[in-house]
Amino acid sequence: MQLPIDAALPELTAALAAHGRAVLMAPPGAGKTTRVPLALLPVAQGRIVMLEPRRLAARAAAERMAETLGEPLGQTVGYRIRGEAVAGKRIEVVTEGILTRMLQSDPSLDGVGCVIFDEFHERSLNADLGLALAYEARVALRPDLMLVVMSATLDAAPVAALLDDAPIVTSEGRAFPVETRWLDRPLLAGARLIPEAARLVTEAFAATRDLGGTVLTFLPGEGEIRRVAAALNLDADVVPLFGAMDFKAQRAAMQPAQGRRRIVLATAIAETSLTIPDVKVVVDAGRARRARFDPGSGMSRLVTERVSRAEAEQRRGRAGRVAPGICYRMWARAEEGALPAFAPPEIAVADLAGLALELANWGSDGADLAFLTRPPEAGLAEARALLRDLGALDADGRITAHGRALALLPLHPRLAHMLVTAGRDAADLAALMDERDPLTGAPTDLTLRLTAIRDARAYQDRHPWPLNAGGLHRIRDEAKRLRRMVPESTRMSPGAMAALAYPDRIGLRRKGDQPRYVLSGGKGAVLPDGDALANARFIVATDLDGDTREARIRMAAPVDEDELRQIFAESIATVETVEWSRRDNRILARRQERLGALVLADRALDDPDPEAMARAAFEGLRLNGLNWTPAAARLRARIALIPELGAVDDTALLADPDWLLPYLGRVRTLADLRNLDLTEALKARIGWDGQERLGRAAPAHFVTPLGRKVPIDYDAETPSIELKLQELFGVARHPVVGGRPLRITMVSPGGKPIAVTTDLPGFWTGGYGDVRKDMRGRYPRHPWPENPLEADPTTRAKPRGT
Numbered sequence: 028m029q030l031p032i033d034a035a036l037p038e039l040t041a042a043l044a045a046h047g048r049a050v051l052m053a054p055p056g057a058g059k060t061t062r063v064p065l066a067l068l069p070v071a072q073g074r075i076v077m078l079e080p081r082r083l084a085a086r087a088a089a090e091r092m093a094e095t096l097g098e099p100l101g102q103t104v105g106y107r108i109r110g111e112a113v114a115g116k117r118i119e120v121v122t123e124g125i126l127t128r129m130l131q132s133d134p135s136l137d138g139v140g141c142v143i144f145d146e147f148h149e150r151s152l153n154a155d156l157g158l159a160l161a162y163e164a165r166v167a168l169r170p171d172l173m174l175v176v177m178s179a180t181l182d183a184a185p186v187a188a189l190l191d192d193a194p195i196v197t198s199e200g201r202a203f204p205v206e207t208r209w210l211d212r213p214l215l216a217g218a219r220l221i222p223e224a225a226r227l228v229t230e231a232f233a234a235t236r237d238l239g240g241t242v243l244t245f246l247p248g249e250g251e252i253r254r255v256a257a258a259l260n261l262d263a264d265v266v267p268l269f270g271a272m273d274f275k276a277q278r279a280a281m282q283p284a285q286g287r288r289r290i291v292l293a294t295a296i297a298e299t300s301l302t303i304p305d306v307k308v309v310v311d312a313g314r315a316r317r318a319r320f321d322p323g324s325g326m327s328r329l330v331t332e333r334v335s336r337a338e339a340e341q342r343r344g345r346a347g348r349v350a351p352g353i354c355y356r357m358w359a360r361a362e363e364g365a366l367p368a369f370a371p372p373e374i375a376v377a378d379l380a381g382l383a384l385e386l387a388n389w390g391s392d393g394a395d396l397a398f399l400t401r402p403p404e405a406g407l408a409e410a411r412a413l414l415r416d417l418g419a420l421d422a423d424g425r426i427t428a429h430g431r432a433l434a435l436l437p438l439h440p441r442l443a444h445m446l447v448t449a450g451r452d453a454a455d456l457a458a459l460m461d462e463r464d465p466l467t468g469a470p471t472d473l474t475l476r477l478t479a480i481r482d483a484r485a486y487q488d489r490h491p492w493p494l495n496a497g498g499l500h501r502i503r504d505e506a507k508r509l510r511r512m513v514p515e516s517t518r519m520s521p522g523a524m525a526a527l528a529y530p531d532r533i534g535l536r537r538k539g540d541q542p543r544y545v546l547s548g549g550k551g552a553v554l555p556d557g558d559a560l561a562n563a564r565f566i567v568a569t570d571l572d573g574d575t576r577e578a579r580i581r582m583a584a585p586v587d588e589d590e591l592r593q594i595f596a597e598s599i600a601t602v603e604t605v606e607w608s609r610r611d612n613r614i615l616a617r618r619q620e621r622l623g624a625l626v627l628a629d630r631a632l633d634d635p636d637p638e639a640m641a642r643a644a645f646e647g648l649r650l651n652g653l654n655w656t657p658a659a660a661r662l663r664a665r666i667a668l669i670p671e672l673g674a675v676d677d678t679a680l681l682a683d684p685d686w687l688l689p690y691l692g693r694v695r696t697l698a699d700l701r702n703l704d705l706t707e708a709l710k711a712r713i714g715w716d717g718q719e720r721l722g723r724a725a726p727a728h729f730v731t732p733l734g735r736k737v738p739i740d741y742d743a744e745t746p747s748i749e750l751k752l753q754e755l756f757g758v759a760r761h762p763v764v765g766g767r768p769l770r771i772t773m774v775s776p777g778g779k780p781i782a783v784t785t786d787l788p789g790f791w792t793g794g795y796g797d798v799r800k801d802m803r804g805r806y807p808r809h810p811w812p813e814n815p816l817e818a819d820p821t822t823r824a825k826p827r828g829t
Contacts, residue, residue, distance in 0.1 A: 030058030035198035036066040039175070042194040043070055043141070047165070048174040050187045053198035055179050055341060056302075056348040060084075060145055061091045063177065064118045068103075071173055073140030075118045078126055078157060080149050081270065081296055082108040083277045088145075089113070089120040109437060110508050123153035124437065130160045131388055131434065134168060141173035148181035148337065150372035150400070156382060159396040160389060162190060179344075180337040182369075189397050205309075205347040209360040220251060223357060224312045225258035228290060231310050231355045232261055238353065240307030241289045243297060245342050247314040247331045249463075252292040261290065268293040268303075271463045273497040298341045302348070309346040309354040311339060315370065319573070320378040320406060328573025335370045336363070372400045379403075380440045383410035384419055387426040388434045416530055417444040436512060445528035446509060450516035453524045455480050458506035460528070460569055464582065465498040470559050473521055473569060473584040480506070522586030523594055525567040530598070532568045533591065534583070535625045543577070544568070547623030551577040560585055588627065595622055603632055605639035607647040612697040614643045637692060644694035645684040651700060653677055659705040664741030665725040668765060672713045672721065686712040724765045732757060732820040745770040745785070752781065752798070753810060756818040761787040776806045776824065791815050 032053050042049040053059040064075050079085035089106035096103055105115025108122045121129075129136060136142070142161050147154055158176065165172040174193075176186050187193045214223060228244050235242070242263075246252050249269045256265045264287050268280040280291055283304045291303055295315055315334045334342070339356070346352030374382070379402055386393045393402055414420040419430030419440055426434070433443035442457045459465075459476050469475055469492035479486040479494055480502055487494060519527075526533050531548030542554035542561035552568050554561050563585040570582035592599065605616045616635035620628040655663070663675045673679070680686070690708045694700055710718055728736035729748045732755070740747045746764045752773040761784075762769045768785040775781045781798055784790040799811045808825050812818040 030062055031056075032058040032062045032198045035196055036062065039063065039196045040066060040070050042196055043067070043173050043175065046194055047171065048190045048193040049176075050183045050190070050193050050195045051175060051177045051198070052181070052183050052195065053177065053179060054202060055344040056202060057179075057198045059177050059198065060088050061095065063175065064104075064120075064143060065092055065095065067141055067143075067173075067175075068117055071140035072171065073138050074116075075141045075143065076126065076129070076136075076139055077118065077120050077143040077145055078123045078154060079120055080123060080146050080151050080154065082122055083270075083274065083296065084146075085120045085122050086111075086274070087281070087302075089115070089118075092118060092120075110504060123151055123157055126157040127153060127160065127385055128437075130157070130164060131385070134160075134164050134389075136161070136164060136169060136172060139172065141175065143175045143177060145177050146179070147176045147186070148178040148369075150370070150374070152373040152377050152379075152382060155372065155374050155398055155400065156385060158189075159398050162397045163395075180341055180369075185399060189399055202344060203347040203349070203351045205343055205351070206353045207343060208353060208355050209363075210356070210358060213359045213362055214357070220247075220312060220314065221254045221258060224251070224310070225255050227312075227355055227357050228255065228259060228310050229261060231308055231353070232263060232288070232290065235308045235353060238307050239288065240305045240350070240352070241284060241291055241303060242308040242310060243291045243293060243303060243306045243345055244310040244312070245297065246292055246294065246312050247316040248294060248329075251312075251314075252294070256292055259290065263287055264289045266291045268297055270294065270296050271498060271501075273500065276497065295338070297345070298338065303345070305349060306345050307350055307352040309342055309352065310357070311342045311354065312357045313339070317370070317376065318373075318378070319376050328571075333366055335367045337369045339366065374398070374400050374402050377406075378439075379406040379410040380413050383407055383414055384426070384430060384434050384440050387414070387420055387424065387430060392424070413531070414440060417441070419444065436509075438509075441528040445524050446513050448517075448527050449519050449524045450513055451510045452516035452519065453527075454506040454509040454513070455502070456521055456524050457509055457528075458502045460525075461505065462502050463495075463498055464570075465495045465502060467493040467495065471554060471580055471583045472559055473525065473582055476582075477521055519594075520584075520586065520590060522565075522567050522584035523590040525569050525584045526586055526591060526594060529567055529569055530595070531623065532571070533586070533622065533625060534566045534568055534580075535627075536562075536564050536566075544580075545624060547625050549624040550575075552580050553577055554580050554583070564588070565591060591622065592627070598622060599627065603635070603639075605632070605635045605643045607643045607650065609650060612647075612651075614640060614647070614695055616640065616643075638688065641688040641691040641694075642684060644691040644700070645687060647694070647697065647700055648687075649681050651697060653680060653705065654701050654703050656704045656706065659709060661727070661738065661741060662706055662709050665721055665727065665739075666709065666713060666717075668725045668741065669721065672717050675709070726764065729762055729764075729769060731755070733822065735822075739764060739769065743770065747772065749774060749780075751776065751822055753821050755787065756810075756812070756815045756820045758787060758820070759791075759816055761785065775802060776809045 039049055039051055051059060064077050067075055079088060085106050085108050089100060089104050093100045093104040100113045101115065103116055104118045105113045106120040107125055144154055144158055161174060165174060174190065183195045187195050224246060232242055246255060249271055252267045252269055256267060259265055266280045266289055268277060268291055281303055297303060313334050314331050315338060316329050316331050319328055319330050343354040346354045382402060411420060411424060417440060419427060419433050421427055432447050433440050436443040436446060438457060438461060442460055446453045446457045455477055459480060465479060466476055475490065479499060483494060483499060533547040534544030534552055537543045537545060542558060544552045544566065546552055546568065552571055560566055560583055565586045565588055566583045567586050568580045568583045571578035571580055599620055599622050602619050602621050604619060605614065608615045616632040617629055618632045619626050666672050666675045687708050727739065729739055730736055731750060737748045737750050746767065747770040749772040770785050771787065772780050773782045782790060782794055795815060803811045810818060810821060
């Protein structure tokens, strides 16, 4: 049977013969996955390795090519996926991570003539890495190695440029027209996905009764698939299809309908590669589930997002493969422009620990490799920090022998470290944490899952939470495979083994009634209310929701402190802390044993370092503010008049602790801070020369003709003094401070202000006369001479009778 891709195959083979690399653009259904490897058999010198993003697609493609050749699997065509392989002599279809293993063990890919990257538009991290490594192998070691990148919706030009201007070959494809139907109006904010999706499927099923065929519905995940299936009540076979299903169930979804119409409820697994027969109707809920990694928290979380326009088009195309079809979109047409053009590449948003380990194993920091999207530096830095903590990288970022052992295992570096360190007993736990939770609605305790893995019947006899038999079977198979890869065990509890994988997620229970934990990495986490682990002092949180403020713990294991001390003996540090406590408003001096952010032991420090105590007191001042006694405030005001002596505002004084540390030796509490007089410290801050200059330019006192010292107030806009009028008799020149006249407030014998002046000679010749007239009658026993400049200053009244 002729397929649309057949017309483009001569151009593709010619491009490879001439250039050794090509980018092939072909729409969904063109037949590229099963036709291209067969067409390249005469061209490629050696085996052809084709990458597929999913296990089901890899095996299905291999089976279809073998069927085309009229051969069983294992002759010309084979496949290799995780835990399963059938050798082929010329064509091998593999999942993406397997190519990386092949390149790491043999960078020249001896015996391989061509590598094909299928469905590259999905932009998985393994595909990006595989292409970067394969291209470097071609440039440095194997110029005869052919590379083909195939896609349906990818922007081809950047990929072609990445591969040194590789030729672009385009297949026009053959698709039947697909009518697109949108909602009349956008869904209301807060509308729930499940009932809306079930309603739209029901509507589409009824409206296309005459059209017939399978209704393919795209939903974000397994949970939504199961809930929508439960909500449907239609005369149809409802068939789920998602990645966590076993192969037998997945293959059933790909078989032709038997009598009744079918409704296939699928995740993005059905967007590409897989052919589901007789699909004429697509219902697109418009959502996709993606992993998002936060380098700041070190946690990944699954988020449900709007699909991209490219994904929506891929889904729509599924309705037009065999006949004209209809696509129902669960959004309004007006919303289409707000969709992103493409989904973000996984390398930009995922946990990069595995990538960082592979790069180190390759001997590269990634800067010299041909990545279509550069891995973000923040994510790589976080990943390399984790690998150093696991002992996979040395201080210089080079891979260690332990790191090479981790890189050989088909696991995240965390789980590989646990398996290599703990041995075979950790295989069940590694397989469990690498797969989906096999229990539904169960509490967080990991040991429940391990019980089910080891004895499902015993688990079901004792516990009510439903068990996913298919998931349990996959975990057991994977655990069996992992046991063959590692040596004998070192006896550890599940919690201790989990701590090896997650040294940054060891949790210590906080004080209080709520089951809240501080994690060794510094973040916070909380168990569900009433959880069986709620009273455990130490836990290891293996699955969290990724909330950056306080993550909710979805799966954890209890761990004993003695085990933690034994495992992390070299990481436990004895730290002497002297710091100001916000809660207690005092200095706390403690000797602590710490594992990361966890305080394992805490006792008072008998002989704390004096300088550390002073610095802690200064931190108390930063938090509570400086204390200004009247004397210190006057001194600060004087210093402020002379910029050369330095800024003395609170911000400047609190920026540098050194000037005050010698005066904080006795401070322990907030009361001590509030009794602190800063006068002597300020004097020391400006030094002896500064005090001399200050005394000249801004003296602390005005000395009256009687020799009495009157404090000068520098807080006002103009330096000011206040004294009795009679004390200034005989003063013919106005007193000056720093070149500025003093503001003099003269008071009556009773202490009430009677005149204010900055021009004393002018006052004597002007305003004094009016003051004299007014005051003589009120205070007859005090002198009020006609000529105050000729009178002697005094503070006394005249004797009685004079």
